[in-house]
Amino acid sequence: MNLFRPLTNHFPFARFLVAGESMEPTLAPGDLVVAIRIGKRRPPRRGEIVVAKDTENSALHDVKRVIGLPNERVAMAGGAIFIDGRRLWEPYPIRPKVAPHSEGEWKLSESHYFLLGDNRSFSTDSRQKGPLDAHLLVGRVWLRYHPWRKRGRVHSKAWVPEIR
Amino acid sequence: MSLLKGMVRIANRAFPATTARAHCDIPCGIYDPHLAQIAALTTVRMNQLINDLPDHPGSRTDGSKLARYTLVKEEHAELVKRELRVLWGDYFKPEHLEGHPDLNTSVWSALKLAGKVKQEANLEAAEQLVAEVQKIAEIFWATKGADSKRQPSLQGPVGGEIVYPSPK
Numbered sequence: 001m002n003l004f005r006p007l008t009n010h011f012p013f014a015r016f017l018v019a020g021e022s023m024e025p026t027l028a029p030g031d032l033v034v035a036i037r038i039g040k041r042r043p044p045r046r047g048e049i050v051v052a053k054d055t056e057n058s059a060l061h062d063v064k065r066v067i068g069l070p071n072e073r074v075a076m077a078g079g080a081i082f083i084d085g086r087r088l089w090e091p092y093p094i095r096p097k098v099a100p101h102s103e104g105e106w107k108l109s110e111s112h113y114f115l116l117g118d119n120r121s122f123s124t125d126s127r128q129k130g131p132l133d134a135h136l137l138v139g140r141v142w143l144r145y146h147p148w149r150k151r152g153r154v155h156s157k158a159w160v161p162e163i164r
Numbered sequence: 165m166s167l168l169k170g171m172v173r174i175a176n177r178a179f180p181a182t183t184a185r186a187h188c189d190i191p192c193g194i195y196d197p198h199l200a201q202i203a204a205l206t207t208v209r210m211n212q213l214i215n216d217l218p219d220h221p222g223s224r225t226d227g228s229k230l231a232r233y234t235l236v237k238e239e240h241a242e243l244v245k246r247e248l249r250v251l252w253g254d255y256f257k258p259e260h261l262e263g264h265p266d267l268n269t270s271v272w273s274a275l276k277l278a279g280k281v282k283q284e285a286n287l288e289a290a291e292q293l294v295a296e297v298q299k300i301a302e303i304f305w306a307t308k309g310a311d312s313k314r315q316p317s318l319q320g321p322v323g324g325e326i327v328y329p330s331p332k
Contacts, residue, residue: 015181016184017184018184018186019184019185019187020186022188032181051184060185062184062185063184064186123188124187
């Protein structure tokens with residue numbers, strides 16, 4: 001039990017230990033990252049990796065990447081992602097290219113985000129669980145400090161031409 | 165340096181990192197009772213090797229062998245339990261019980277036997293475990309719509325048989 005938890009819940013930064021493979025190759029199991037707590041002044045941007053509370057159990061946290069923003073229409077077809085009909089450009093490595101990506105279309109409400117794992121074939125995310133409400137988002141992953149050889153800022157840019 | 169390490173350790177204890185799950189719950193739907201059979205057969209072999217040791221191992225070599233055989237026996241008995249739990253909990257469904265009403269009893273007694281194999285150096289229990297796992301393997305392949313047959317394991321001195329599917 002951590003007696004400092006009520007205190008640390010209000011820190012602007014939080015440390016997280018990554019468990020599971022769904023964010024590979026960007027984040028591997030065992031990586032330690034620092035996340036900046038998400039406030040009202042700076043909502044998450046597309047491409048950023050975020051830590052969010054589980055929809056069913058708020059004590060559990062998931063780490064995924066922001067793909068769709070509020071009020072957008074996200075579509076997945078033929079291995080590509082489309083935001084409001086325009087193809088999403090993802091410069092970070094995702095895995096794997098060979099597996100078929102999901103097909104589907106989701107219309108996001110004014111408070112919902114669409115999150116995906118980078119390991120697209122092995123990730124449980126908004127494709128199965130649906131878009132996530134903004135109040136469940138805890139922090140955006142800023143940098144990794146363990147393992148030391150992989151230290152540094154986590155790649156977090158993605159954009160759609162014309163609505164960049 | 166040790167002072168620094170101590171401070172880092174205290175800081176880690178006071179402010180531990182929260183686990184963020186990058187998880188995948190997608191069921192792959194691939195199940196196979198083969199690993200449980202191999203693990204059960206391994207416990208038989210480990211019991212054979214333990215029985216081959218002198219009653220009171222005096223040398224370091226014998227003591228070391230006994231420790232290794234016991235460790236592997238217990239690991240593989242636990243593996244049998246894990247594999248059976250996955251088959252029972254994830255694969256088998258209530259409708260399978262209609263055609264195979266003794267399925268629950270078989271799994272239950274196999275789990276108990278695996279516990280006994282862990283606790284004791286008991287060749288008889290290990291052989292009973294293999295037999296029980298074979299029964300479950302036959303039920304498994306029957307629910308897949310396949311016939312199955314028992315074939316010699318061809319695994320050297322351990323002998324025994326393994327259940328293989330043979331599509332209809």
